[in-house]
Amino acid sequence: MRLFFLLFMCAVFIVEAKEAIVPIPKRVVYDKQKALLGKRLFFDTSLSKDNSVGCVSCHNVHSGGSDSLAVSVGFGGKEGDIRSPTVLNAVFNFRQFWNGRAKDLYQQAKGPLLNPVEHNMTPKLVVERVKSDETYRNSFKKLYDDGVTFANVIDAIVEFEKALVTPDSKFDRFLRGEAELSQKERKGFTLFKRYGCISCHNGINVGGNSFAKIGIFFPYKNARSYPDRYAVTKDPIDKNVFKVPTLRNVALRPPYFHDGGYKRLIEAIKAMAHYNLGMEIDTNDAEAIESFLHTLTGELPEILDE
Amino acid sequence: MNSKVKEYVSFIVVFVVGIGAMMSFYIFYTKQKELVKEQKEFLLALDQTKLEAIEFRYLILQNFIYAYNNNDAINRKMERLQKAYDELSSNELLAKRKYAPLKKEMGLLEKEIASLFPKTQHYLMYNASVKNSLLFLTDYEFRLLKIKEKHLLLEFLPKVVKTTQSLLYAKRLDDIEYLSKEGYLFRNDPTYSKELQDFIKTYNLHVNYVVKNLPVLLSIKRELDENKVFDTTKRIAKKFARLYVEDEELLNSYAAIFFFTFVFTFVYLIVVLVRYKKEHTKLVDTTNILRHSLTHDLLTGLKNRVALEKDTMLLQAPGIVLMNIDRFKDINDIFGGKTGDRLLRIVAKLIERVASTQKGVVEVYRIGADEFVVLYDGIDEHTLVEYAKIFEKQINYRDFEDLQEEVEISVSIAVNYKPPLLENADLALKSIKRTKKRKIIVYEDALGLHTQAQNNIDVIHLVKQAVKEDRIEPFFQPIINLKTMQIEKFEALVRIVEGDEVISPFLFLDVAKKTHLYHDITQIVVEKTFKAAAAHPNYRFSINLSVSDILDEELVEEIFDLYEHHSIIADRIDIELLESEELHTMDAIKRFIERVHSFGSLVYIDDFGSGYSNFAYFADLEIDVLKVDGSIVKEVAQNKRKRHMLESIVMFAKNMNLKTVAEFVENEEILEIVKELGIDFAQGYHFSPPTRI
Numbered sequence: 001m002r003l004f005f006l007l008f009m010c011a012v013f014i015v016e017a018k019e020a021i022v023p024i025p026k027r028v029v030y031d032k033q034k035a036l037l038g039k040r041l042f043f044d045t046s047l048s049k050d051n052s053v054g055c056v057s058c059h060n061v062h063s064g065g066s067d068s069l070a071v072s073v074g075f076g077g078k079e080g081d082i083r084s085p086t087v088l089n090a091v092f093n094f095r096q097f098w099n100g101r102a103k104d105l106y107q108q109a110k111g112p113l114l115n116p117v118e119h120n121m122t123p124k125l126v127v128e129r130v131k132s133d134e135t136y137r138n139s140f141k142k143l144y145d146d147g148v149t150f151a152n153v154i155d156a157i158v159e160f161e162k163a164l165v166t167p168d169s170k171f172d173r174f175l176r177g178e179a180e181l182s183q184k185e186r187k188g189f190t191l192f193k194r195y196g197c198i199s200c201h202n203g204i205n206v207g208g209n210s211f212a213k214i215g216i217f218f219p220y221k222n223a224r225s226y227p228d229r230y231a232v233t234k235d236p237i238d239k240n241v242f243k244v245p246t247l248r249n250v251a252l253r254p255p256y257f258h259d260g261g262y263k264r265l266i267e268a269i270k271a272m273a274h275y276n277l278g279m280e281i282d283t284n285d286a287e288a289i290e291s292f293l294h295t296l297t298g299e300l301p302e303i304l305d306e
Numbered sequence: 307m308n309s310k311v312k313e314y315v316s317f318i319v320v321f322v323v324g325i326g327a328m329m330s331f332y333i334f335y336t337k338q339k340e341l342v343k344e345q346k347e348f349l350l351a352l353d354q355t356k357l358e359a360i361e362f363r364y365l366i367l368q369n370f371i372y373a374y375n376n377n378d379a380i381n382r383k384m385e386r387l388q389k390a391y392d393e394l395s396s397n398e399l400l401a402k403r404k405y406a407p408l409k410k411e412m413g414l415l416e417k418e419i420a421s422l423f424p425k426t427q428h429y430l431m432y433n434a435s436v437k438n439s440l441l442f443l444t445d446y447e448f449r450l451l452k453i454k455e456k457h458l459l460l461e462f463l464p465k466v467v468k469t470t471q472s473l474l475y476a477k478r479l480d481d482i483e484y485l486s487k488e489g490y491l492f493r494n495d496p497t498y499s500k501e502l503q504d505f506i507k508t509y510n511l512h513v514n515y516v517v518k519n520l521p522v523l524l525s526i527k528r529e530l531d532e533n534k535v536f537d538t539t540k541r542i543a544k545k546f547a548r549l550y551v552e553d554e555e556l557l558n559s560y561a562a563i564f565f566f567t568f569v570f571t572f573v574y575l576i577v578v579l580v581r582y583k584k585e586h587t588k589l590v591d592t593t594n595i596l597r598h599s600l601t602h603d604l605l606t607g608l609k610n611r612v613a614l615e616k617d618t619m620l621l622q623a624p625g626i627v628l629m630n631i632d633r634f635k636d637i638n639d640i641f642g643g644k645t646g647d648r649l650l651r652i653v654a655k656l657i658e659r660v661a662s663t664q665k666g667v668v669e670v671y672r673i674g675a676d677e678f679v680v681l682y683d684g685i686d687e688h689t690l691v692e693y694a695k696i697f698e699k700q701i702n703y704r705d706f707e708d709l710q711e712e713v714e715i716s717v718s719i720a721v722n723y724k725p726p727l728l729e730n731a732d733l734a735l736k737s738i739k740r741t742k743k744r745k746i747i748v749y750e751d752a753l754g755l756h757t758q759a760q761n762n763i764d765v766i767h768l769v770k771q772a773v774k775e776d777r778i779e780p781f782f783q784p785i786i787n788l789k790t791m792q793i794e795k796f797e798a799l800v801r802i803v804e805g806d807e808v809i810s811p812f813l814f815l816d817v818a819k820k821t822h823l824y825h826d827i828t829q830i831v832v833e834k835t836f837k838a839a840a841a842h843p844n845y846r847f848s849i850n851l852s853v854s855d856i857l858d859e860e861l862v863e864e865i866f867d868l869y870e871h872h873s874i875i876a877d878r879i880d881i882e883l884l885e886s887e888e889l890h891t892m893d894a895i896k897r898f899i900e901r902v903h904s905f906g907s908l909v910y911i912d913d914f915g916s917g918y919s920n921f922a923y924f925a926d927l928e929i930d931v932l933k934v935d936g937s938i939v940k941e942v943a944q945n946k947r948k949r950h951m952l953e954s955i956v957m958f959a960k961n962m963n964l965k966t967v968a969e970f971v972e973n974e975e976i977l978e979i980v981k982e983l984g985i986d987f988a989q990g991y992h993f994s995p996p997t998r999i
Contacts, residue, residue: 020374094381193374194445196438203378210377210430217511237428277438278511 020193020202023172024089024248024298030162035303037139038160041153046129048119049075055112055157059087061164061304064253070260074118081117082226083260088301089248091162093208098242098258099229100211105158113154123150166249166298174295181295188292191285195277205246206296213241214257217278226258251294266290320574327567334560341557344399345550351394352539352546355415358387359535362422366530369433371478373441377430384422387535391419405549408542415538425530432523439512440477443470446509454499462492466509473516480528482521490517603672605647606654611673611728617681618727621668625687627680627694628720628731629657629701630739634676641711649713652706654678660700664693673728687723687748694719694746702745722749740816765817768809772802773823778830779803781996782838782847785967785989788981795846797882797989798835799996800827819854828855829864836868838999839875848880848910856883856898869905877906882933885913899928910967915955924962932959934985936970943975956983 041047042061045054058072058080059065065088072084082098090096096108112118113126121129130136131148140148143156171189173179181189192198201207211229214220220240229241242258255261256268266286273281281289362383369375395412399405447466450459469490476484490513492506601613609617618624631637631653638646654670657678661667666685673679680697682690702716718738722731734749772778782796802809818824832849839847855861869876881902883895899909908930916935934955942949952968959966968980971990980988 020376022376022378094378194441196374196434196441198374199434199438202374203376209381210434211427212431212434216435217515233424235424241431276435277442278515279442279508 019175020198021171021175021206022204023175024092024165024167024169024204026167028091028162028165031143031159032163032303033139034143034156034159035163036160036306037136037143038156038158039163039303039306040136041130041157042160046133047113047121047126049121049125052076053119055087058084058112058118061087062300064088064249065090065164066253068254070255072118074112075116075120078117080115083255083258085245086249086253087161088164088166089205089208089246091165092203092205093243093246094210095243097227098245099227099232100243101227101232105161106154109154109157109161126150126153160303163303164301166301169248169298170295171292172298182291184288184291185295186292188288188290191281191289192292195273195279195281195285195289197272197277197289200244200276201247206248207244208246210244211238211241212244212276213239215240215275218275220275223259223261247293248296248298251290251297265293269293320571320578323567323574324571327564327571330560330564330567334557334564337560338557341399341553344397348394348397348399348546349543351390351397352543354390355387355394356536356539356543358383358390359533359539362387363531363533363536366426366429366527369430370527373437380426380430384426387419387422391415404553405546407549408545411538411542411545415535415542418533418535418538422530422533422535425526425533429523429526429530432519432526436477436516436519436523439516440470440474443473443509443512443516446505446512449505453502453505455502458502465490465492469513473513473520477516477520477524480524482524485517485520606651606672608654608658608670608672608678610671613669614671614673614679614681614728617669621681621683623684623723624668624727625682625685625690625721625723626727626731627682627690627697628673628722628728628735629678629680629697629717630674630719630735631676632716632718632739634715637713637715641713645709645711645713648709649706649715650676652709653701653715656701656704657697660697664696665689679728679731687721690721690723691746691748694721698745716745719746720749721746724749762817765814766821766823768802768804769814769818769821769823769827772804773826773830776830777803778827778834779998780831780834780838780849781808782999783989783996784994785848785987786993788977788985788988793845793993794987795848795880796838796842796999797848797996798831798838798850800831800850801996819852824854825858825861828858828861832865832868836872836875836879839878840872842999843875843878846878846880846908848882848908850882850884850912852884853892853895856892856895862898866901869907873905879905880908880910880931882910882912883929885911885916885935896927903928915951921958924964929964931965931967931987933967933969936990939968939970939976939980939990940972942979943973949979952980953983956985960984 042055042059045051045057047054053074058067058074060067065086066084070083072080074080085098090108091105094100096102096105097111102108102111113121114123127148127150130140130153137148140152140156144152146152170179170181170185174181192201200210200212203209222240226242229238229243230236232238245258250256251265254265254268255263256265257271262268262271266283269286269289270281273279273286362380365380365383369377369380395416400408400412447463447470450462450466453459472484473490476482491510494503494506494510496503498506601609601616603610631649634646637649641649650672654672657680658670661670661680664680664682666682668681668683671679671681680693682693685693698717698719703714706713706715718735720731720735720738722734724730730749734747738744738747779801780798781801782798784793785795785797786792787794800811800815802814815824815827818827828851835847835849839845869879881898902909909928910931910933911929912933913935914932915938932955934952938948938952938955942952956966965986967987967989968976968985969989971977971980971988971992973992976990977988977992
């Protein structure tokens, strides 16, 4: 009797709050003209020094918002130092980059443009390239008082990124009471919560709103060193700490983790359980969770149709 | 500095002060508005910061308690807190030196808020995994029920439950004491079934994790809980309130300056206003007085000539009574101007009083020094003459008790209807003044007064020419000693000779008297008489002088010069003074008589008994000879009263030891009477008219 009472007590301590995941709004606010200008810039390879890459090269907005490489290839075929994160729904992240070194998209967008192994540009060169195009010149003249400037180029790109949201995923529709999850998906969601995935993967982006160490219970076997949170804060606690990535559209963008170490989602789920939850989950549970994660795949942003 | 400059300076000062007051009001108003706005904004931002800090703490707590939670809320809250701080720190008040003491706290606040982010991130990180492990452990307990070694169940289960419970308590109650004492872990044994071994392995892993990381989590949480954002905002609020009150005091002094300058300006304006009102009143009064004086006489308060002319024009049938005080100039000379003025005022009052009893009176005017006019409308001539008579009766020889001196006055009155009213009345008045026979005259064109005025001009021209051409000559009339019936002396009488014609003084002397020519005439007569006396050493000669001659100092000196230069004949030149009321009061006359006597010459009183004969002055004046006026002598034969008069005059003269002369002895009959009366000398046409000798 006493035993059951104790068990009951333990259960009582686990308090459930209201839903920790919220749906993406069906409509987001952005300046459409600027966003369309940004869209053109986003797809324009002339924004890289050798005209070889555009933003879209590593952030395929039509499929998951990133590429399918463990490490992206940029200027002159050089490799980056980390898996390219998705640009889709990036606007909802509380910080940008894996280690959160950019406060917002404005800060973030400059990074790849000026990175020698990515676009390898300078602000001056960006302006020159954009100015050389008459359509750009006219658009900027129309939309910005001061015409083509580096800040305005960034602003237009960011405006486009603001539009890159994927609403109406099955799970969002479920949250809004517009759709039913299958039994498996439902089970997956329950396990997602029960195993504690939701402790980090919550909020509008099902992640992207906190940092976490990869390898809480067992050290994660990094193939090499990556720019982690420690690189930003120099706090030992932050070693191997990265921004918790969003799980939205996760099914669309293997390979997984900062190092692209797992090609299949189910493997990534099992690895996460092992490293960060200190448990080995069986394939049934992992599959259920996987099917839940598939419900997080949303509609492509409207702006891509324009 | 003169008062005008002073006034300007004070105006400028007040102007400047006034502008200053307005400016200080403006400064006060804008500063106050600005200050209040900034203060409100500051306090609002501060409150917002405080509120966000409180809500942040609440969210952390919520995250701590709830199994799973939305981290977005915490991130958003931190952003809001940062935004509230940015708003607060950008408040313009903080840029002021006055609020510099807040800088330290603001810096602290900024640092506190900045430190929240990494702490929160660590907290979330640890909280997530600790929470997950606890969640896992509570779930994991049930796995124990599935192991094959059922005999170990009783040994394991309570420890597992108790451990889980104490770990939960430690976290929930935020107290690591629950962790410390007991050994939580199970030793794994190769003899155990695989399930049990797995259980122990995983169980130990998580318990170990929690035991190791819960203290870290709790200490991070404590750090977060103890964040100073809330306290710092409270401290800032307190400090700010103090500084703000001081700032307001500065404003209050502004307000005080403004208030006092305002009051000063206001009071000054009132003072200026009052002063100007006063001066304006004065000005108005002065203007009124001036306007009044234009038409009014200041001395008597009566209207003046200007007013008379104006008023007359408005009337249908105007008539005037013009009154002139006789010999007013003499009264002024005798009693002094003050008495004269007082007299004029009394007469003015008297005329007004009398006029108030009469009909048709429009107004009483004083039109000259001694001239008054009463203006009537629609009154007939007869009534007007009656009114004039009333005036004469009321004024003439009245005893003016108010005056200290005993002054008797008389007025001559002219009544006139014929325009020009005043001029005609004046002419008429002058005509009776000359004759002295009447006191009231009504102007008539028939009086020929205008002709007379023209005559006067002609006469003056005549005399002027005569003087210029030396045609003024004394004729001499012999004076007979009635005892010896011999000629003893001659009286010099002035004539103007024009060819064969000899012009009598009756025709020119009165007119000449009003001009400087009179002086010349007298001088010529005196000079020529001296010549005659020199030529006829056996006779005495007498010259007629009037009071006005004697008052003419220049003439008097010239006369005595002659006396002195002709000392041999000087004692034979006598002076005849015209009988006059003016005689007895004048020291000048007395002195003159003394000087005449000093040369052994005699002084006559001429025309005695013609006018206001007064025996009194014989007491004062050393008169030697009394010449009886011709008007008495002429009629002694026919008029008994005149004979009695003559008798008493002679008796008086004898008693006074005066010699007597009768003039106008025109026939034997008169001669016999004067002889009989014992008169000493006689002259007249019975003996000889005045002739050249």
